[in-house]
Amino acid sequence: MSASASRSIAIRGPALSFTGDPFRDGLEATMVHESDAIVAMTDGRISHFGPASLVAPLLPAGTEVRDYGSDALISAGFIDTHVHYPQTPMIASHGAQLLDWLNRYTFPTELKFADKGYARDIAKLFLRENLRNGITTSCVYCTVHPHSVDALFEEAEALGLRLAAGKVLMDRNAPEGLLDTAQSGYDESQALIAKWHGRGRLLYAITPRFAGTSTPAQLAAAGALWRENSDCLMQTHIAESRDEVAWIKELFPERRNYLDVYDHHGLCGARAVFGHGIWLDEPEMQRLHESGAAIAHCPTSNFFLGSGAFDIARAVRKERPVRVGLGTDIGAGTSFSIMATLDAAYKASQLNRQSLSAGHAYYLATRGAARAMYLDDKIGSLAAGMEADLVVLDMRSTPLIDARMSGARDFPEQLFIQMTLGDDRAVQATYVAGRLAYVKTPGVV
């Protein structure tokens, strides 16, 4: 092992983490807020986390301790459970709802990924934006082109990121240049799994785009692929808009409901991440719960496309809780900022006559998202042995936030101010596997 790989560093400041699920056990029992903590990192993992007074004496002699001061907040890196990297260049495309938006903006953009050089440029831009926003892991849709997956994984590997991604499977209802077949999609995915799944920190996600763009034969092939590679993730979209739900009913009249279209083809279970799920009914929620599948809640996207307001309180209902993570869903989503995404999640909950607490919201973006991806034993919280992916927030990142923070009574209120008013300016540093991967340029807002 090289000297630099084994070097220890430590950072100091206020810290936030979760030891369990606050939706199940309450914030009191699961949220850890240390007003002065040290997180020490060695060989890409957290070696120590706790109050500075207890951890400092335990550090190896000569450990560098970087002190971020009392206006910082150290957290596990943010996790984005649903995002399309190829849609980075088409974010903020005006005037359409889901199905029209796919045809008008998304498919023409994804056609450009026939050029691997273009894919690489966008992958770099995408990962740079992630780090600027404190996102250290994401679950990513590529395009139908296998080299779009290679481009993203090659860039992620160079940065040492834990990341899941997959080639989109589509064999109908899209332009000719974006279609594969049940067989070619299966073969290409199988080859990508062999090449990338489990290589370093990278994971493969089997990715049928959604039931509208896959024939039953392709869904069956995706199901077979997942059965043969059951430690891969599986990601797709479900019940995002009402028009989409009606269309899927027409395409699959023989199936009980939308989820049953996937379930019937072996595409529902642990490590499945279903995007959106706004319009799922009670039997579908029950089935997600018992199968261990997760929903990626993507509120900025849901508002942007006019899809609806996901009811998170209903999804996590105690008698049949469904795993829920947070997603930006770029490019229907309108921000890479997890703060902006949490702000939208709060507003979605308000429209459902609930008020998501700041603590619960940060859980969704960290440990909750890791749990949705079955990675909560590796990422999403601060604890010895976890992979050292961290974000350091600046709790006074703009003049308005600074003024508002001065009137904040307690830590929950401070957190809520961050998620309501904060954005990429609040991210002062991002660590990936114990290495400083992004630092905000001082004085630049």
Ligand code: GUN
């Ligand atoms: N449903 C199928 N494909 C997509 C996509 O690219 N974005 C969103 N938001 N929904 C989808």
Ligand code: ZN
């Ligand atoms: Zn999506």
